[in-house]
Amino acid sequence: MVVEDEASLAVLISSYLERDGFEVAITGDGHDALDLARQFDPDIVVLDLGLPGLDGVEVCRQLRTFSDAYVVMLTARAEEIDTVIGLSVGADDYQTKPFSPRELMARIQAMMRRPRARAAVSPGADPSEGSRQREVRAIGGLSIDIDAREVAVDDAPVSLTRTEFDVLAALSKDPGFVLSRAQLIAAVWGPSWVSDEHLVDVHIGHLRRKLGDDATLGRYVRTVRGVGYRMGTGQRGTAQ
Incomplete structure (x- = not known):
């Protein structure tokens, strides 16, 4: 449209x-x-x-x-x-x-080219028709259902845009690794995407707000100064 x-x-x-x-x-x-x-x-x-x-x-x-x-x-x-x-x-x-x-x-x-939500396999469906174990990532009180594209914090659903979810999915894939802004752009927007990297910071800010995450503590999304972002431990009161 x-x-x-x-x-x-x-x-x-x-x-x-x-x-x-x-x-x-x-x-x-x-x-x-x-x-x-x-x-x-x-x-x-x-x-x-x-x-x-x-x-x-x-x-x-x-x-x-x-x-x-x-x-x-x-x-x-x-x-x-x-x-x-x-x-x-x-x-x-x-x-x-x-x-x-x-x-x-x-x-x-x-x-x-980015993935959309996958339809859940109904009970009794033929396993040969795509049935498989769902991938759910848990970091402290944060739950990320990759297949259903659903997020919850302390069991409370969190509504994210497609892009916010994709940023979170990219970060949580390898929680211990730091991703630079360029790496996040390649993972979420694609290697051919052309624009300034400030777009990443804006989406990270919105993601933190929706997750109830304090940027100074980095419970879920932690800033690594001069490098990029990585997942936090999910624990309250953790220093950045």
């Missing part, structure tokens, strides 16, 4: 998406975008920040209440605050105007 009030740009983005085999819906209105998303159930939403009326930030905020679509925010303003605001309401990535449609498509293609 392309949500962009500049008609010529919306058509251009749509043409590139259709060329890659996507079915595309276009709107230039924020209210219509929410109605359309409920009907269309998109996998990807290309969302302009500066929409008239209901702006892109509010559209994204409301979209996140019923959709787990990947969201790429488009903004004509390069200030850091715009990026932080856009990502804080659940956008997965951002693109500053003017931009190359090919670069936008490369980001979208990288997103679509």
Whole structure:
């Protein structure tokens, strides 16, 4: 779904998406975008920040209440605050105007290569049809169900965006190892992803907030200064 009030740009983005085999819906209105998303159930939403009326930030905020679509925010303003605001309401990535449609498509293609939630195997299903033991990672009070893409802290469910979950999954794969920002980008966004590494810090900040994790203690996500991030021990009161 392309949500962009500049008609010529919306058509251009749509043409590139259709060329890659996507079915595309276009709107230039924020209210219509929410109605359309409920009907269309998109996998990807290309969302302009500066929409008239209901702006892109509010559209994204409301979209996140019923959709787990990947969201790429488009903004004509390069200030850091715009990026932080856009990502804080659940956008997965951002693109500053003017931009190359090919670069936008490369980001979208990288997103679509990322895994989605797997359907659970029903009781009595044929084991030959994909039944296997589920992978659940436990770190202190933090539980990460990799197959169901579900997270809980002290048995309380935590709602994460796809990108936040993927960051957490990458860190928890080898809890004792430090991952640099470049390594996290390669693991989550893909090796072909092109942008500044600040995006990682923003998503880490949102992830910590949702997990109730104090950055100065690093109970679950610990900063290794000058290097990157790794998982904490899950214990309360642990110094960073």
